[in-house]
Amino acid sequence: MALRLRDWLISRQRYWGTPIPVLYCEKDGMVPVPDDQLPVELPYDVEFTGREGNPLSRSKSFVEAKCPKCGGPARRETDTMDTFVDSSWYYLRYLSPRDEARMFDPEIAGRWMPVDQYIGGIEHAILHLLYARFICKVLHDFGLVGVEEPFQNLFNQGMITRFSEKSGRVEKMSKSRGNTVSPDELIAEMGADTERVYTLFVGPPEKEAEWSGEAVSGAYRFLTRVWRLLERLPEAPPTAPADAALERDTHAAIQRVTQSFQRFSFNTAVAALMELSNSLGKALEEKTASRLRCEQAFDALVQLLHPPRAHPPGRPGGRQAARPGGGGRHGR
Ligand SMILES: [Zn+2]
Secondary structure, three states, X not given: OOOOOOOOOOEXXXXXXXXXXXXXXXXXXXXXXXXXXXXXXXXXXXXXXOOOOOHHHHOHHHHEEEOOOOOOEEEEOOOEEOHHHHXXXXXXXXXXXXXXXXXXXXXXXXXXXXXXXXEEEHHHOOOHHHHHHHHHHHHXXXXXXXXXXXXXXXXXXXXXXXXXXXXXXXXXXXXXXXOOOOHHHHHHHHOHHHHHHHHHHOOOOOOOEEOOHHHHHHHHHHHHHHHHHHHHHHHOOOOOOOHHHHHHHHHHHHHHHHHHHHOOOHHHHHHHHHHHHHHHHHHHHHOOOOHHHHHHHHHHXXXXXXXXXXXXXOOOOHHHHOOOOOOOOOOO
16 A cells, blocks of 8 residues: 555644643653553633634643653643544444553454445545554554455545525535524424435435425325335236236346445435336236235335345455354443
């Protein structure tokens, strides 16, 4: 792996962030905080005034410390680490979050690493992702992880945009722009399944997509139609001449949904489900398929609507079986 990393300034003049465990003594200069005084925790008596500079530097209880070398007065470092420092290795910390002595348990990391699938915005591709890979390589060289690359697959999702009353333009959905949609209200009105179907159907997940209230209603109508199909199944005749057509449509839908899933192309998977529901509706309407075929089509439709977790591409399914939900080592 050839990385062209630039020097990375990890310090920030912010309250939030991990304190840099360093003290300054007039006599001894820069002194690291001894292990038994770690972690250095952020103080609570901080005033956020909006004035220039780091609010931490105005917290006496934080700044004033004792030099571990000479016992004289020392000043605590008030810069904190950028949050990228944490996100560069948190995938390892998640594996042993309660370990108080080490960053993570190398044995557990050996069982779980690398990460199967990384999903993130493209804005992380040149900073966070590079640092995360670099730090993994360093930890590998230290013998703490068995892999040099932390992530097996990368998927960059697009952003959701929406018309903003404030600016009169379609913009990235964000709280500061006042154009967000509360999922709670949507779920209360049309249910969580509508929200899920809409989110998957809004467009190719790697592209930007504009939120549309009308399309949300479309997702709701689709699910209502599926529900009505169930009620209409008994209308199907015992035998029918055109059984093969509905059976073909059913298998075509299974194939399309499966392939779409593997490509993260969830919008085309939903489109395939809508087509299958239309074929089944038409067969029931025109009585062209038998009851058995209609029931098979409906079963397939419902199963495809709530698919089990797919194995990530390139990963043998057997590995999943070796991951019980705990095994005694995870939680303490
Ligand atoms: Zn000193």
